[in-house]
Amino acid sequence: MPVLSDAKFRALKPKERPYKQADFDGLFVLVNPGGPKLWRFKYRWAGKEKLVSFGKCPDLSLKQARDKRDKARKMLTEGRDPSFERKKEQATMEAEQRATFSKLADALLEK
Structure with missing residues (x-):
């Protein structure tokens, strides 16, 4: 059962520490002093x-964070590590960006 509601979440204020x-189910918000709240x-x-x-926050709402948590828990039930999957996805995106830049550079050099 959810512990946080939108009202409780918005009421969270930074403290000295x-x-x-x-x-619930492993999801929490880290409230930093003077900094953003992190899911x-x-x-x-x-x-x-x-x-x-x-x-x-506020880039990611409570509902969106819960959706991401549910996806991560599904990965766990499928025998996959959510952290590893995320790192693999980021590496793929970086490789695609490098390849795109390389293609652009090659295209400019050909002209």
């Missing part, structure tokens, strides 16, 4: 505790 406010998901993989960050 960073603190966490849990939602994070804590889980266990191969006997080790792991953490994946989903994004900062």
Whole structure:
């Protein structure tokens, strides 16, 4: 059952030290002093505790963070590590960007 509501979430104010406010199923918001609120998901993989960050508020709403948590939990049930999958996706995107830049440079040199 959800612990956070939109009203409770908006009411979270920075304190002198960073603190966490849990939602449920491993999702929590990290409230930093003077900084953004960060959505994070804590889980266990191969006997080790792991953490994946989903994004900062208000860029990511409570509903969006819960959707990302649900996708990550589905990956876990399928035997995949959400952190590894995210790193693999980022590496693929970086490689595509480099390839696009390379193609552009080649096209400019040919002219």
